[in-house]
Amino acid sequence: MQEELIRRAKELLGDGTVVRVMGWRKGDLSFNPEPALFETEESLAEFVYDGFCGANLSKYMIKLSKLEGKTLVFLKPCDTYSFNQLVKEHRVDREKAYIIGVGCDGSLDVDAMKEKGAKGIQEITEDGDTVTVRAIYGDKTFDREDVILERCRACKGGAHMVYDELASNADEEKPARDGRFSLVEKIEVMDPKERFAFWQNELSRCIRCNACRNVCPACSCIKCVFDNDRYDTAQKANADTFEEQMFHIIRAFHVAGRCTDCGECSRVCPEHIPLHLLNRKFIKDINTFYGDYQAGADTDSRAPLTNFTTEDVEPSIVQERG
Amino acid sequence: MYKIKKEQISALLETVGKAMDLYLPVNNNGKTNFGFWTEDAKVDLETLKTVKSPKDAFFPQSEVLYSCYKDAKKIEITPQELVNRDFVIFGVRACDVRGFQVLDRVFLADPVDTYYAARREHGIVVSLACGEPEESCFCKVFDIDAAAPEGDVVMWAVEDCYCMEAKTEKGENFLELVKEHLEPASDEDSQKTAAEQEKIRQIIEKFPYSHLSLEGWDGNATKEKFDDPRWKELSDACLACGTCTFSCPTCQCYDIRDFNTGHGVQRYRCWDSCMYSDFTLMAHGNNRTTQMQRFRQRFMHKLVYYPANNDGMYSCVGCGRCVEKCPQGLNIVKVIKRMGGSK
């Protein structure tokens, strides 16, 4: 697969279709590739595409689409929703991107392997549905299914929402998976006190590193309100109080209706805070009140929260629901 | 040397926790961080590395420095009371103990940071040797011995026991406090401890980063490294988040701000990150305007500027947290490798 992608990238660079390539570069361990920019055919020798390329490259296109010439970018199915959403919000120029849609069997999560006992990891190899870990304290073999990222368990399906061409491993028919809202339902049935305690406990681990915000394709403000350094608005300290939770509440509200559920926030959180549950609660409510809607599925429809119709629910729905 | 059965350690911790503040690794929903001991805290001495380093014990993520209270035309200023009671920080790994020494050179140098100094004076460090080091560890590169950490008391997990040895007077006092739980270790226990140390050192040899070369990185490398064009490709993917900074045991930058309490002000300080766009923002603007410059600052500080000012001591201890935690797979090891070698 990787060879095919490298070959196409070289061709597109060579014939002048694109002037740079946004992809992933091999790591120094077998499980830590990094998003990277390639500007020459030679540099593509370090290009990699494997199960550890979970990072969604669409947000980098904000920066890259401002540069001269087109950028080739590789997008997995879920990444294409983010890309579309950024186009819709006029943050990315569609014309500046050449998109190759790559197939995905579910991104691997090294932390999940560690939780399942892989320790002192020396090498990880994938072979179809089997993932083998060679490790100092005992080798392990996993079913891929057991060591994929949380978001891949709620995969929106194999179809790419936008692309210029598809790689041969793309599987547009791969069905979506359900279970996206089952965890949300578990939280909904809690009584308010219990629910408050649940979130308080989860958020008490937050170190306010801002990784969730900075990785989020929906968080594309040039200056975030939380980076405001004025007296009374500065928000740099982490404090285990409402102050702290405000960051998460405001962020969740601000991405409501625009969050594609790409799962990057939960992937990057060093404290494994289940941020996807906040976002999915909003998505679920939007679906209930305004009809099914998937942010990023297209670039031209009107989003429910920015479109007024006389059938819209009244704010009092909140009280009615309890 | 003394020993205690592993199953009795919770009784020892209870004795300590009831006598003074006890700060130790606690698991909360799957993730372990240093936190205060309580009767129902899920103490976790097995996890090798906490997500955040234990530096909070001496340099909290945020702390009040003084408070002002406004009453009509009067303003009352109350300085924050300094820590004046002993406390214990328990289960610290060798890398993180060295991390404290890196902070010492910053906060205890003239002018002494009194808040930090008070905590350091009253903190008793109980370290724990790393029975099972992991792949991201590279403490050895900085001459840190995971099998023989520093600290006031050092512990080793040996079979079903912990062996403990006091290294300082503070450490002796600590062992005195918990002596009812301890029994003297036998010669056999000492031999077993030595064997355990040997085992740890052998494991460390096998890790991918243990033989990382720091060649080309030292206090004299400012010019060559600063101007190296590779910073750009190294930092292209950086999100400018604070994950690497906030999990690192040696990152020491902070900001000082005021919090409006409604009838006054609390002046506090909190960790800051050189990766943030408003870091060291001044009236005229910012002297680092691109992420490449911010990224470069973090690693230049650890590997060049700090050693230049501190007799060659690096301000990385090889804990590997940034290796594990960077969301985009960037880290100090990649920087050292790609830009290292002869100058």
Ligand code: SF4
């Ligand atoms: S990534 Fe996690 S720890 Fe960091 S700010 Fe977001 S929720 Fe908090």
Ligand code: SF4
């Ligand atoms: S909030 Fe999380 S899931 Fe939603 S778009 Fe942002 S990173 Fe993706």
Ligand code: SF4
């Ligand atoms: S190096 Fe990684 S952890 Fe550090 S700021 Fe950049 S993206 Fe965040």
Ligand code: SF4
């Ligand atoms: S720079 Fe990285 S490896 Fe070094 S001490 Fe900090 S977190 Fe640990």
Ligand code: SF4
């Ligand atoms: S870096 Fe060394 S001291 Fe730190 S946890 Fe790993 S083995 Fe232990």
